[in-house]
Amino acid sequence: MQRGPYNTISTTDIRFFDSLLGPNRLITDPDECESYNIDFPSTVRGASRCVLKPKSTEEVSAILKYCNTRRLAVVPQSGNTGLVGGSNPVFDEIVISMKSMNKILDTNELAGVLTCEAGCVLENLENHLTTVGLMMPLDLGAKGSCLIGGCVSTNAGGLRLLRYGNLHGNILGVEAVKANGDVVDALNTLKKNNTGYHLKHLFIGSEGTLGIVTKVVIQCPPLPKAVHLAFLGLASFDKVLKTYHLAKRELGEILSSCEMMDRLSIDVSINNLDMKNPLTSYENGHEFYMLIETSGSHLAHDEEKLSSFVEKAMNNDIIEDGTLTNETAKINNIWGLRERISEGVLRDGYVFKYDISLPFTSFYKVVEVLRDRLRDPRIIRISGYGHLGDGNIHVQVSIPEYYVDVAAQLEPFIFEYVSQCQGSISAEHGIGFKKTKYLHMSKTSSEIAMMYDLKKLMDPNGILNPYKVLMPVTTELQS
Ligand SMILES: Cc1cc2nc3c(=O)[nH]c(=O)nc-3n(C[C@H](O)[C@H](O)[C@H](O)COP(=O)(O)OP(=O)(O)OC[C@H]3O[C@@H](n4cnc5c(N)ncnc54)[C@H](O)[C@@H]3O)c2cc1C
The missing domain is CATH 3.30.70.2190 (Alpha-Beta Plaits)
Known part of the structure; x- marks a missing residue:
């Protein structure tokens, strides 16, 4: 993959970010940048030399406005627990870490509606809601680290989807900042509001490619007795x-x-x-x-x-x-x-993880098919577990270290197999960096064409999370 037509960060840019955020919320030390460059399972590594930690929507807006004008690529990052390499830079994109935007803004007990900033840790929201007899409609193994903005941006599924549905149903409103710095206030708190386009859906599951989510409004069910x-x-x-x-x-x-x-x-x-x-x-x-x-x-x-x-x-x-x-x-x-x-299997060494939806007739067969195909003594385990009630299986193939030939036996084979079985190549983790080239196996060409149209409309310079979800379209750098 080639680096896109973006400018490289300069000392003038650093001076601007320093004046906006102060030295404590700007990281340029390569060692400190390291953890932002690598994903949770250590499968991708970027080379960013700049991490920004905004504390307010206004700061996110100022950063994006500046980056858009300067043609500096950015990657939004929340808890960095995503499993498709979506939250890490591919080259030297600026990381916008959302961790400092972590205020709970309003809790409406009667309506069961929580409004908070995007950087709240999922588990902290859960603990807060327990005190007022409510609960979060989603729960995942990464709840202690993932942030609600990251969950919304990936339309995370998790352990309760069977009962409460996905975030397209549970998120009532969002506030998001577009690539040019414009703030979209779609902080609806009503359960029913059929007035025109439902714009919040553009930001739910778009993995930071159409805007940065800064606030969310969540419908929270009562805590079960x-x-x-x-x-x-x-x-x-x-x-x-x-x-x-x-x-x-x-x-x-x-x-x-x-x-x-x-x-x-x-x-x-x-x-x-x-x-x-x-x-x-x-x-x-x-x-x-x-x-x-x-x-x-x-x-x-x-x-x-x-x-x-x-x-x-x-x-x-x-x-x-x-x-x-x-x-x-x-x-x-x-x-x-x-x-x-997910955590334990990493101790095997390197793990190929596949998060797929399959009809029940082929749900577990995929594991057996892979075991048949990969009769290789280097493989430690080929296993399957997951959200059966949602038709979503996680397949893990672990080996002591990364071997190119094992990867070649797995991909694109597994995605082709899933596609033939009328499944989805990504049930809940998204497309991120790792699955862009397989998107066409679960989306029609007319859908992909419309996705490109939307991307062009929302982010004409392509600065928001480039190389993710959609393959980059090469455009010349305009000064
Ligand atoms: C142990 C474990 C268990 C997991 N279980 C599940 C599970 O059951 N179900 C499930 O769906 N996922 C699961 N995941 C995957 C992951 O936790 C989820 O995708 C989670 O929603 C990611 O949240 P995050 O805060 O870590 O986001 P990140 O990983 O930081 O980011 C994810 C994506 O969203 C973008 N993004 C982040 N914040 C914003 C923002 N504010 N605005 C716009 N874009 C943004 C990033 O650029 C990236 O593309 C699991 C992961 C682990 C490690």
Whole structure:
């Protein structure tokens, strides 16, 4: 990939940023810039020599206005937990870190509406909402580090999507800054507001290529009074599907999460992170595991429903073993087994991660197909886990270090396979840098053409997160 037609940052530019932000919110030391240049799983590395930390929408606006005039490329960065290389510079783009914009602005308890700056950590918002009997409609393993603006910009899915839907439904309004520094105030707080174009959707999931999100308004559901978790062991993927089918029928409106993991995925948490498997009756463990969570308002009613579901599944010989709990500590421990897989697998060495949507008929087959294709002694594990209820599987292929020939066996094969199965090459992580060249496998040419039109309209100089989502269009640098 070639560097785009952007200017290189000069001492005059640094002086401008220094006068705008002061020395504490401007980083130019190469060592300090390092963590902003590398992604969470250490798979991409940029070469930025400048990180800016605005504290207000006005500062974001002033930065973008200046960069647009000077043709300086920028990359917005929030928690830097994204898994497609979207939040890191590719060359020397200026990093705009949103971490300092972290104020909660308003909490409307009755309407269940939270308004906050884009740099709030997801877990902090969750903790804040708990104090007023509300909750965030999304939850992810990265909640302690990811920021709400990053989640909105990737339209993050996560563990509660099955129940609460995705962020296109839960974000009521946004404030965003366009490439030229103009502020778009779309901070709607109403649930219903059908007045013209729904502009907020342009910024949800566009991965920082159309504007920088500075504030968000979120519809927050009431905190459930009763949460139960069933952790199940199963012998085959066919039985996983049967259990999901039964769970939907038996648990109905209280079903809030349905996750699956194969044996090699849970092994990551148990062996690499030294966690404990609560199901011990089978000496060698189970081929598959499921987490089925219910959230409701009546402890006894929910418990009865969940117990009766598990009993039915046992009697029908669908599950081998299971445990139920409503104790917070136990729930957190069990969720930890699932949520920490991403972290634990990194201890294997290098990990190829694929976040794909597939119809249930081919959902787990992709893992088996890859195992058949890559019979290579260097491979440590090929495993699959994910948000079964959303048709979204995460496939991980881990090896001690990056090997070009292994990469070549995996890509584009896996994306072609997903495309043939009518799946999506990115279920929830986005396109970022890593998947731009495969976008056409999940979007039609007319959709891609319209995406380019929008990009040109919103960011004519292409300064916002270049090389991401869409392949760059080469334009000459105008002075
Ligand atoms: C352990 C782990 C578990 C995960 N689980 C899930 C999961 O279940 N579901 C899921 O969807 N994802 C998951 N992810 C991926 C990731 O956490 C999410 O995509 C998250 O939403 C990224 O948030 P962030 O604050 O880290 O954003 P970043 O990684 O910093 O940025 C992500 C993208 O958004 C852009 N961006 C960031 N902030 C802004 C802004 N304010 N305005 C405009 N653009 C911006 C960046 O340029 C980049 O393209 C997981 C990651 C890890 C490490």
